[in-house]
Amino acid sequence: MALHALLRRNLTSFFSENLLSPSISNGSLSLHIACFSTAIETKPSTPPSVFEFLTNKHQFSPQVASRAAPILSRSHRPENFDSVLSFFKQTGFTNSHLEKMLIVRPNLLAADLEKIIKPKIQVFQDFGFPSDDIAAIISKEPLILHVSLENKVVPALSWLKDLLGSIDKVARALRKSGWLILGDLENTTLPNVQTLMSRGMSRDQLVRLINYMPRVILYKPETLSRCLENMDKTEVVWSSKMYVYAVAIVCSMPGGAWERKLQAFREILEFSQDDIVRALRQYPIVFSVSEDKMRMVKNLLLGTGKYDASTIAKFPRVLLYSIEKRYKLRFEVLGMLESRGFIEKWPSLRSICTLTDEEFFENYIDPYKGMIGEDYLGKKAVRFKREGKLVQAV
Template structure:
């Protein structure tokens, strides 16, 4: 483990991040130093900046797959319509999406494009939707926003990052509470809220 810690330290990864990975992903740092250097090299080749906080996460994601599975994942992203540059950008921003199943990648990408609100470039800039629940997070929020838009209650459609990164409490505060008569029941019906949050909406 110590040689691997030194590999990351020599590449600018802080001890706080390394320690966090020791606790959360202990097996990750048990790879042989030679293998770890290969994983690091692969991440370097994809253009992920070593100073990025995502660097060690990117190396861990690469280490979790066999070479053939990694190549298949890259090919699948390409088949979904992402260019090599798109793929590298998403990997640098959110390497965790490369651990997502092919089925989910396809479903999320198709749903977002079918809404007509986002395009490939939107997804490349904000890959987080691939990590969210399509049924419990993305669809209910899009439905709420669709209702608000149809009634001219929102002036501008929110960005993809707003849709997916915003917490339930913030989404409620901005898009549900002020229009509870119009969308409150819709939001609840999709089982997005637990019982405690439901009592706070004030829907009768």
């Protein structure tokens, strides 16, 4: 109300004074009025929202921006976002890398660029890491940027380089697990390494273990000791080429999980103790298969009438192959060939599993394609690759 009265008095005074003055022309009067009107209607521009900033300026997906914006909107340092993102991009981070980080740690954009982010990146560069490795490692585990350089990053990188021998190998290990930096080197990692080597693991085996499943050396020392006690019961010798992988598999199932896995092999697959030991020595990875997969493979094999449970014990790798992409199609083709008298006996299960698509095509489809090929064209199944072309075989 007061503002309205003030405006009215000013306008009245303006017209009263200037209408009586011969020096003010109609054009000048119009110009004054236009300027006055424009000054009243103009509104100050508002800064873009965090969501708009992320999507419009930096081309992040709406999904990522919508998850990060509510958290970043509470930041007291919005002016920091652009400089942080620009630095990451200059360092070699792609939008894909940045989106991965924003999803898990959106507050990283509000971190102090000079004190927190740049020093960590600089250390990786000083060690000789290429920019693509730095981006891959940090984007997978951005927490690395928030831990102590002196107590975490530098000691871990130094130890890994001494052990693995090259930055390329260190980068490969860190791409698998950034927790090789984040873990407690002094109280966990080094004691675990000492335990493994004191029990007979060679340096080469340790390197292989870190490359295969680095989290084994990151377990609590007491957990690792219990896992190694389970390993002692398996009768797998330390000198075996597969020992490292057996250790990794057994240690991936701490507590009672390993015993439950062995029980499943006995009850579902009818493995004897000798079968279990042999499988662990030859193909330890099969013990990572779920109980549901065990049942499905067993039911499928027995359903053919050609194989029994002992076949799985003789060749446990059968548990690793895809039911849809490897077994069902091949069993269907073999069943058709047998029903039409083209084959008298099915091949061994080992052959069915290990033949490539090209080899299976050449042995069991190509010779009969003129007779049965049309029966399978158009069905949804695996396509066999032959002579550089994908041939729809089923």
